[in-house]
Amino acid sequence: NAGVTQTPKFRVLKTGQSMTLLCAQDMNHEYMYWYRQDPGMGLRLIHYSVGEGTTAKGEVPDGYNVSRLKKQNFLLGLESAAPSQTSVYFCASSYSHPAGVYNEQFFGPGTRLTVL
Amino acid sequence: RKEVEQDPGPFNVPEGATVAFNCTYSNSASQSFFWYRQDCRKEPKLLMSVYSSGNEDGRFTAQLNRASQYISLLIRDSKLSDSATYLCVVRGGGADGLTFGKGTHLIIQP
Numbered sequence: 001n002a003g004v005t006q007t008p009k010f011r012v013l014k015t016g017q018s019m020t021l022l023c024a025q026d027m028n029h030e031y032m033y034w035y036r037q038d039p040g041m042g043l044r045l046i047h048y049s050v051g052e053g054t055t056a057k058g059e060v061p062d063g064y065n066v067s068r069l070k071k072q073n074f075l076l077g078l079e080s081a082a083p084s085q086t087s088v089y090f091c092a093s094s095y096s097h098p099a100g101v102y103n104e105q106f107f108g109p110g111t112r113l114t115v116l
Numbered sequence: 117r118k119e120v121e122q123d124p125g126p127f128n129v130p131e132g133a134t135v136a137f138n139c140t141y142s143n144s145a146s147q148s149f150f151w152y153r154q155d156c157r158k159e160p161k162l163l164m165s166v167y168s169s170g171n172e173d174g175r176f177t178a179q180l181n182r183a184s185q186y187i188s189l190l191i192r193d194s195k196l197s198d199s200a201t202y203l204c205v206v207r208g209g210g211a212d213g214l215t216f217g218k219g220t221h222l223i224i225q226p
Contacts, residue, residue, distance in 0.1 A: 107159035
């Protein structure tokens with residue numbers, strides 16, 4: 001059981017380049033999330049998905065797009081990277097309705113992205 | 117508006133001591149509360165959920181005070197391995213993820 005995996009682990013982009021971050025989970029979770037973590041800011045939700053084929057905006061969605069074509073995968077895209085998108089990106093998934101008591105989110109190891 | 121506030125620390129505590137953190141939240145409609153632990157350059161991991169009646173897991177005790185809108189974490193007999201950042205996490209009623217505090221950095225000293 002790999003849990004939540006993310007690729008790549010590290011990436012350096014130039015301003016204006018595009019890239020896709022891949023998140024995969026093998027726990028059959030319905031819900032998946034993308035967060036970014038910046039020094040002094042804590043984790044902030046970018047986009048999330050409550051099931052295959054669905055996506056929704058979180059707290060800081062601008063500059064990002066997502067897709068959930070398969071239940072186990074959640075892709076985060078940067079169409080035109082900016083230095084402000086330099087961050088650590090974490091994907092997470094959860095196995096139950098978020099409003100339930102036992103709604104632990106399992107996180108991937110993160111992707112460290114630098115935009116020059 | 118700061119939805120979840122924590123003292124960033126660092127808290128420097130000798131091994132074996134007891135340490136407590138508090139966290140305040142602004143949304144009175146929040147339904148679920150958690151403490152996550154994050155080691156340096158690693159992903160956050162659930163430490164424990166926080167229940168209305170308070171709960172204990174080994175050396176860790178979590179309390180919720182809905183009237184004053186804060187949660188607390190108490191660590192007894194602290195170990196060197198407890199050194200980490202502790203994230204206070206709150207969820208509202210919707211499906212839109214969790215609201216994280218910025219974390220409290222704990223350093224256990226030998």
